């Protein structure tokens with residue numbers, strides 16, 4: 001087996017977005033495209049010779065081919081050992097768990113998360129550092145810089161390895177350990193939650209749940225944890241076989257794309273609890289019987305009930321939420337007397353707060369919740385957290401949420417996405433908003449008076465790094481907000497995201513449809529951004 005040095009030329013579009021490099025599969029299949037990016041990752045790291053790398057992905061189309069390439073490149077570049085999930089499968093949270101548990105130097109995760117898969121779908125690649133979390137911006141910037149000058153990559157000339165049997169193999173000088181994809185993660189879950197109590201609930205005959213894995217990566221994890229370990233009846237997990245194209249679906253756990261689950265939970269004889277996760281297993285949606293829990297509320301409720309869960313019994317150091325996430329968690333933090341941090345969108349911004357033990361729970365409005373147990377958001381963790389709370393409180397999901405609103409007030413919340421917008425027009429809209437926002441202070445729109453308008457900038461309290469242009473915020477004197485961002489995970493055109501939030505302390509007024517409660521803010525968003533004219537659409541493509 002010889003190490004080959006292959007001459008190559010840079011691709012100029014390898015800038016990582018919110019969560020790694022995401023492109024259409026056909027782009028990744030171009031000769032040298034994946035190899036260039038992998039070599040750019042290795043070239044921007046130092047000190048990995050002889051160290052351990054974790055590799056795995058969400059099982060989407062091109063996962064296996066990519067892993068074979070990465071293994072041969074890791075061997076040629078001098079890694080000592082690679083841990084790879086069987087069949088190339090590791091959910092994003094499981095990869096984070098394995099990196100931490102085995103003290104790996106870092107990990108490469110192959111996923112485009114909730115983006116559709118298959119030959120005409122998307123693929124993605126992301127580098128995680130030794131704390132198990134997504135590489136911070138200074139690392140992704142170094143990778144991007146290197147990708148623009150790269151002229152060669154190293155690869156071992158070797159046959160493919162068998163990914164389907166666990167065991168230890170060698171590739172040149174490097175060891176490859178094919179590990180069970182689920183075990184380490186399942187053990188970690190067992191150490192955090194009261195499995196006995198959850199088992200009691202799930203086998204009591206008084207409580208039924210339905211978990212929809214959307215034919216994505218959490219299938220094997222959910223089968224093992226809910227059905228085998230916790231005793232839920234077979235069939236509790238639906239769409240539990242990971243498929244390379246996710247069965248043609250869109251593995252995004254929201255009311256639009258998780259329609260099978262929504263039908264079950266809103267149908268006759270509905271179960272008590274429903275949940276879904278995304279392509280790579282880091283997102284979650286939680287439903288009660290005919291009841292949807294907004295992700296921002298979910299984070300707030302987990303925080304308010306953390307004492308009921310063994311892993312969090314000793315209290316929380318703090319909470320962190322991304323800027324567009326609703327301020328519901330802030331109210332819980334205030335009540336608990338702990339800090340609540342507001343970070344830019346993307347899990348990489350939580351890493352420092354978690355490492356420094358300033359935050360214990362983190363969350364995003366985009367169906368992401370997690371904690372200091374790993375350094376990624378974690379879909380099944382959130383589901384288990386809810387089950388633990390339900391097992392202790394023995395109340396329906398809806399009742400728990402309504403009680404929460406009564407105590408803390410309700411943050412009405414919605415996100416309107418306009419997908420496939422012309423990039424130039426979307427960028428022009430953002431540029432216009434950037435100059436308009438600061439001029440709006442004091443201006444009134446109907447009942448609302450603008451308190452501030454800006455482009456969110458974040459200074460990391462741990463390392464002082466500054467991230468600018470993270471979203472246009474227009475805040476009103478009553479705490480309501482409208483936020484505008486462009487997505488950093490799409491692969492075609494631009495996606496405009498509009499985030500809307502208002503606060504309702506009066507329990508008598510907490511029962512409205514969010515689209516109705518937010519109608520005035522929706523109109524203000526249209527007025528300031530001219531969304532219809534910009535996007536050419538008369539309504540959002542997806543409302544969550």
Ligand code: VG1
Nearest residue numbers: 018019113346347364366487488489
């Ligand atoms: C989206 C979400 C963001 C999330 C990111 C990655 O990013 O809004 O909250 O962290 O996806 O999640 P954007 O830039 O498209 O808004 V995942 O589950 O796709 O790794």
Ligand code: CO
Nearest residue numbers: 113278280282
């Ligand atoms: Co994801």
